[in-house]
Amino acid sequence: MFKKTYEFEIKSGEVIISDPCYRKGALGTLELNVKKGIWIGEIYISKEMERKEVRNGHISSIVVYHKNSGTTFRGFCWDLYGHINVDSGQAGIFDNNIYPDDDVGEYQDIENYKYEDMKTFYAKACYLTNNNGYGIIDKRGIVATSGYGDGRYEVFTIEADNKIIAIKIIFLWDD
Numbered sequence: 001m002f003k004k005t006y007e008f009e010i011k012s013g014e015v016i017i018s019d020p021c022y023r024k025g026a027l028g029t030l031e032l033n034v035k036k037g038i039w040i041g042e043i044y045i046s047k048e049m050e051r052k053e054v055r056n057g058h059i060s061s062i063v064v065y066h067k068n069s070g071t072t073f074r075g076f077c078w079d080l081y082g083h084i085n086v087d088s089g090q091a092g093i094f095d096n097n098i099y100p101d102d103d104v105g106e107y108q109d110i111e112n113y114k115y116e117d118m119k120t121f122y123a124k125a126c127y128l129t130n131n132n133g134y135g136i137i138d139k140r141g142i143v144a145t146s147g148y149g150d151g152r153y154e155v156f157t158i159e160a161d162n163k164i165i166a167i168k169i170i171f172l173w174d175d
Helices: 121-131
Strands: 002-010 014-018 030-033 037-045 059-066 079-086 090-095 134-136 141-145 151-160 163-170
Touching: 002 090, 002 134, 002 141, 014 163, 030 079, 030 163, 037 141, 059 090, 059 141, 079 090, 090 121, 090 163, 121 134, 121 141
Parallel strands: none
Antiparallel strands: 002 037, 014 030, 014 090, 037 059, 059 163, 079 151, 090 141, 134 141, 151 163
16 A cells, blocks of 8 residues: 655634535535644555556545544544545545635646646646646645546544544545
8 A cells, every 4th residue: 555645734624525526515525523723634545556657546545634633543433424426536625715615616728737827626626636646735625536436435534522533535445
């Protein structure tokens, strides 16, 4: 299993777990209250893809946790929180403050452009997943390609002191 680690910030205390092509509150999205602050995001690449280019590989899961919560989660149990739907081959966990309240925007031509040139939330997500397979959006959320693409995926959480401190999206059940 190959892992990439990033940091991002949740300022609002609420995250949207969704395919970035969906509007807030759409069927197949989740909204969770979480601990504010710096979060660690880990992207796990399936074993079958360790020897291949990551951008063309299969992401098996996204795991995020509050930086002050530790990383082992010993004594904690991952609880099934719900499911998300994916229609654009990608999904992520985003601070509510950066997720658009209405239209997520259109896909735009990403060839020969830089991330800074992307004008919409959806275009930024597409740029990251098309170029790397994963990435951080505006330092406030994490996005990745979703396993084998479109489908329905399970979301698990860990709670401490009545706040969610860890979230996991499983795209592929890997060893």
